[in-house]
Amino acid sequence: MDILFGSLAAGILLGMVIALVALGLTIIFGVMDIVNFAHGEFLMVGMYTGLLTAQATGMDPLLTLPVAGVVGFLLGVICYAGFIKFLIRGPMVAQLLGTFGLMLFLRNLALLIFGSSDRTVHHGILVGKSFEIGMGIILPATKLAAAGLSVIAFLAVWLLMNRTKIGKALTATALNAQAARYMGIPTEKMNALAWGIGGASVTVAGALIVNFWAVNPFMGLLFTMIAFAVVALGGFGSVPGAFFAGLAVGLIMEIPGFWDFFTYTFDWMWMADVPMTSLKYMWIYVAYFVIMVVRPRGLFGWKH
């Protein structure tokens, strides 16, 4: 049973982290109908920001979160004002290829500046610590912190969207930009704000993730893909959807753990020979595929 509980806990924890990564993507899509292919690269920028700030100033990586947030907000706003604003006047394909180009640009910029080597944080209050709470459940402190922040970030965004004027303005912009403009809502600003919040949430996620995962200029793609799967699963534009889909994807990634549970509980040793861990990402895309075929608007989709 230890294996089962351990995997469940790990999956939920990982799911919350993944949900946090996907949050920014779903905000931007929700407000603007724009798919940001550079999302994983934003995450990478956040990871490098956290890592380099920590290394340069000698402070704990956790304290770099506000810096990463500011960098992400600015990055989002600058991308919007300098680039996306012009793209959205074009056809959908232009928007797609545009953010795709942004992805290539950011990736190669990182390659130019940082080189292709993996970098990791080695020191910090939480790095390398974990809590064992029995029944095989082990919670690494860094992931716990990331999961906690994920919950806070989701609550904050949810409150912002549902309980504030700005949130209403954002929602109005999302539902009908033209009508919103007639009502006096500065839709341009709302779009920029969506990009800012989206950017900040993903770079903060990056600065947290760098506490336990390595960063290199190429890692964005994997997370873009996972974030897409999460957002598609949860429904494009749905904030609660992203959270629950994140949890689902976290548990899906733990399929090898559940497999092991059966292997060793029932001692079916033939199961030990199946390379489940090598296939752990496959199930996410299987889920993505299934949801696209069966329910294209996702579990919590609300637009159109």
Next chain:
Amino acid sequence: MKASVRLVIVGVALAAVLGLTVPAGVFGAEEIKIGVIYPLTGGAAASGRELRAGAELAAEIANNVMADLSMTMAKNSGIKAMGGAKIKLVFKDHEGNPTLGADLAKKLILDDKVHGILGCYHSSVTKTVSAVCEQYGVPMINGSSTSPDLTMRGFKWFWRTTPHDKWFTKDLFEFLKGLTEGKVKGVQAVPKKDIEAVAAACENTEWGSLVTEMIKLFAGEYDFNLRKTLLYADKATDLSSEVRSMKAARPDVMLFASYTSDAILMVKTLKAEKASPKIIWGQNAGFETPEFRNTLGDDIVGILTRTVFLPQVVEVKKIAGQVNQMYKAKTGNDLSGASARSFTGLQAWVHVLEKAGSTKPADIQKAANAIEIPGDELVVPWAGVKFSTTGDELGQNILGSGLIGQYQKAKDGKVVLEIVYPFDVVTADMIYPFQAW
């Protein structure tokens, strides 16, 4: 919206089909040009730097007279048999990518007109590069790839100085057997059932896959219970599900074949997931890089790694001590398995060229099959270098041997590798069992 969903799918497909790269070229004059293909960037860049420094130092010694070194190649300036022609190394960066490696080999052969190749560290890259060399009839010496397959393909233009994983893996099981028989210094005989359950995780390129096969082979032969084997991507950013999967098998012994960044990530994850096997063993590579030691510090005390070279060798071999001093002056680090073997690889090249007396491929081939470098000229603790010319294995050095080291804390607080196998050259008591984090 439907159109946009469709476009998302198209976009995701586009994104999946993506890659990049391209490094710089180098020019040379009328020297003997050896193309050296190593992973100078990417996950194994740390090892790449050492490999490069090792080869450069060997070239420096070959190109200059260094009277106090008792090495044949230190006695002459350049290759004496060719009028003192100097060795020029042309470095290329394969980034751990077999396809790129093959392209670079073609470039070196066709554009740079190199006379021979040295490389490539990753067995997967060595495999493709040696295939190119075989195709063009250009000699290649390999100093640091340990996939057994490489010398079993009947290639006529490929020679390997390092012992390979079959030997090393056998060493491991000999060591485990020794542990049950009380042969390990500082440890009383351990009942077989205490260390019987084994799990292995190896990176999923050529090298790791073959190490897995070797572990399967010898676990059967030595009657150990291999509960789990798994392969993982060496560029993985997260290994926690792998580690949990290994833990689920409740192994006494955990075996790894990892490159640098994944070895570090693996040990960090083992610690975070509170894995507590009695023995952790790494098939060198990542497990013996300075980065591994510097990054993880005290966390690696008790971890075993097979290796071909340890600083302690310096104490028993004068020549190794001298070369180590030069290497340290150049890089600030002690010689390691990577640098020492890269050094030895180029040293073999020098001997081959000296014997061949020309850069004609056919002469080089004949010379390589005939050379014999005595052990006392080598920095590595081998009986020498002599390539097999018959049997299943062609071009394999038959005089090499391996070591197993354990990270221990020295009196000055530094973490050092002590030799625990072979049993006759042990330098310290073994720490057993592994102290859980």
